[in-house]
Amino acid sequence: MKRGIVAFAAGAIFSAGLCLSGMTRPAKVLSFLDFFGHWDPSLALVMVGAIGVSAVAFRISARARWTPILGGRFHVPGTRKAVDLQLVTGAAIFGVGWGLSGLCPGPAVTSLASGQVGPILFCTSMLAGMVLYRLAARARAPRAERSPAASAS
């Protein structure tokens, strides 16, 4: 119950941050990515602010013997260092989609609240792309239980 409330509140704070920062405005995001045109560098500050705060939280979570306040353990990815083709290829494919639309997953989901057809279409095909990847990964490795790296290392 408490954990559910926390999850909902975290989502709401997250999307408030996205809306305030301008990440939910695809045209602004595209001008942030437009290094060779009228570059709008302001969105770099989103990463500065977010990383500054979350770095502290991750440092706390890395302390031995500390556990989450509501119990359980920290689901933080291990210290796997290997950069592989899957990581780079996946990131490149994501980059193409982000560069075409100015939308990454968080702002896309938040924008569903606008009720417009654009975000609904985008999110539908985003989920379809996710399912497609799962099916493709399963087809390639029928037995090996692929650890869902999706927990965002």
Add this chain to the structure above:
Amino acid sequence: MTNLASFVPPLFGGVLIGLAIATLLLLNGQIAGVSGVLGGLVHPRPGEWVWRALFVAGLVGGGLVARLVGSSRLGDWNTPLPVLAVAGALVGFGTQMAGGCTSGHGVCGVSRLSVRSIVATATFMGVAAAVVFFVHHAGSS
């Protein structure tokens, strides 16, 4: 010339995003990477579904509040729908393959100084910038 005041909302928005990540991590022990949360909804494991659904509901709820306070921050959609459909599929497929997106790799991973996340973030930002360059500049001048 970009006005200095235009840097304030992105900075505070970023701080809010960091606070959301800290909240979910320190209370529940979970990582607020949006593509990771969504991936777990598409491919559910026992006991892992409800908090993810509630996090997503919170995202949409926050968007509704932003809409109610009259913010014009949701919108300015200039991209043609077929492009949005293709882009969405690429974002879904690519983030699952890479194991993270702007939040999971770009914020959570980078703030842990994960080498994989730093490489992923440099890759998707570089590729996205290249796509923007080709779409908006190549051939048009």
